[in-house]
């Protein structure tokens with residue numbers, strides 16, 4: 220059964236274009252801010268550089284890159300997968316558009332107060348600092364809009380299963396629904412923080428705020444959100460990349476297993492962001508550190524399965540010997556190139572991640588530039604490069620047009636890769652030297668800090684390469700609208716070497732795993748959250764940044 | 769390639785991956801116990817709104833102090849946008865206990881080039897211990913965004929060896945920032 224499905228037939232074309240379009244429009248804006256921030260940090264004093272503008276800019280950059288861009292991309296890609304992999308219309312177009320407009324209004328509501336300097340709290344919120352209520356409401360609306368998407372993904376899969384009893388849910392959709400559940404769990408922490416702590420404080424209803432509780436709720440969200448960003452990339456690794464390379468997926472089962480493990484082990488581990496916090500004891504920090512190690516497992520499995528799939532492709536194309544198949548891969552195809560570059564970045568990033576995880580090393584690099592470097596490498600690099608490649612893959616299908624020349628596409632991917640490497644390597648070094656993150660201006664007159672300056676310049680250069688790449692991406696997509704029409708709008712997903720005729724129930728749905736996750740979450744967070752209600756804590760006084768206190 | 773071969777290769781790789789994860793977990797355990805890393809996990813609460821009347825963190829009691837038993841404790845208040853005190857002398861090769869808290873918002877505490885690192889959360893006393901094995905100056909930036917003045921929030925830790933380390937009769941030691 221060849222997997223050829225048409226998105227356009229199900230009237231979702233504009234829905235998908237709207238989501239992914241907004242996602243990348245905000246990415247381009249945030250990339251401009253990022254490059255400007257880089258420039259400020261070198262000490263050359265570009266126009267408009269003041270602490271007010273720097274931190275407003277970082278607030279906008281973080282909010283867009285953390286909450287807006289990946290969420291809208293994942294929603295758009297999810298809708299694409301739901302109609303093409305399942306070959307059925309969305310359960311409700313009205314709900315899908317409602318979710319989009321909620322998110323769109325939320326984006327505007329969040330950005331305006333940032334620009335006005337009334338929400339300079341950075342995307343991590345960290346009360347007692349408290350900004351304009353519109354900022355929190357805006358972020359909340361984006362989250363609520365994405366919950367519509369979650370509901371639609373779960374609904375679509377349930378509908379399909381009812382119509383196709385006994386058949387395995389297509390892997391792309393299985394991964395997408397795994398991500399929908401993951402996101403629902405993930406947003407629980409931050410939604411509670413926003414609704415019960417931040418909004419009441421920003422409205423002036425409460426003067427005091429439980430800081431430890433807020434940090435713990437945010438940590439609940441902060442780790443799994445990274446995996447929510449990552450999953451679209453994984454879905455592409457499993458279900459698009461082997462197809463692009465002209466082969467089949469080595470194993471469908473490994474894919475299912477990896478998605479389930481990612482769902483389970485990305486959630487009960489957020490407290491490793493609180494290793495250096497005084498409001499938690501060693502026991503639970505240690506427990507969650509151990510669980511953090513487990514999340515490496517699905518990544519190992521994925522690297523293996525995808526490499527094996529690529530090897531099949533290379534050998535089919537005549538590659539010989541131990542490494543000959545690598546050279547034989549169709550490198551000219553953006554999806555194949557991006558997958559490889561992404562793996563390289565994951566490799567670099569994985570190493571840094573292990574360092575973060577080691578309890579001991581963490582003490583040296585916590586909240587230094589090392590951390591910023593690490594997540595730009597993994598998320599800005601390995602993940603976003605796959606967002607680009609996915610878009611290059613599905614945009615032509617949606618438009619029924621094809622780029623005549625893919626060289627600008629490849630150039631864009633290479634620029635992003637080189638840019639991220641040049642930007643983040645010096646940043647890692649600076650972190651080890653003790654450069655703290657989130658600082659607008661350094662006192663380069665101090666001889667110790669002056670030694671950092673050359674590294675800061677190098678990383679700025681990498682940042683500008685990334686900016687050029689981001690703009691080139693927008694250009695590549697825009698020119699596609701005038702490219703040659705092709706009467707072909709079929710989506711081909713990679714088929715497994717041995718497509719499973721049936722899979723066990725546990726690998727075809729999420730009920731069992733959600734129960735297990737509930738158990739893990741109660742174990743991991745029951746006491747750490749409960750302690751704030753059991754012991755005598757002293758809340759902190761709300762500090763307004765938008766009005767004089 | 770038969771389905772059986774694929775299954776077997778997967779099992780083997782799964783075992784290798786699990787082994788890798790096991791090693792990683794072992795590294796975490798060993799590094800945290802054997803290297804005696806103590807992240808600030810004392811969970812000690814304090815009322816942030818009355819710090820100035822709290823006897824331990826009253827202004828006169830801040831800074832470096834040699835306790836009657838010879839151990840050294842440094843008490844620091846991190847506040848928008850400075851550390852009190854801003855210059856902190858500590859002896860070389862002796863265990864130093866830092867106790868840090870905040871009356872206002874979240875700050876960060878990092879002694880560059882050492883493993884002394886903690887969040888400073890209002891409502892809690894963050895306590896950590898470390899030993900400095902060589903004399904010299906360390907930058908001590910605030911590493912968490914605490915407001916618009918955050919970039920200017922730096923202190924200095926001076927590690928002094930035998931001759932330079934001169935606490936006064938009451939056991940207090942202090943230093944001046946250069947410039």
Ligand code: HEM
Pocket residue numbers: 249250251253254255256257277278280281284285341342343591595598599600603655656657658659681682683685686689
């Ligand atoms: C043109 C490319 C980019 C440049 C030049 C850039 C640069 C920067 C800079 C200078 C900072 C502030 C660091 C600090 O003050 O500590 C920053 C923060 C951040 N960046 Fe980027 N970035 C880029 C792309 C991205 C991408 C693609 C993502 C994610 C997909 C991303 C996510 C973030 C996040 C989450 C923060 C944290 C903000 C915070 O600390 O509150 N950035 N970036």
Ligand SMILES: [Cu+2]
Pocket residue numbers: 846847848849874875876910911912913914918921
């Ligand atoms: Cu501070």
Ligand SMILES: [Cu+2]
Pocket residue numbers: 875876910911912913914915918919921
């Ligand atoms: Cu600060």
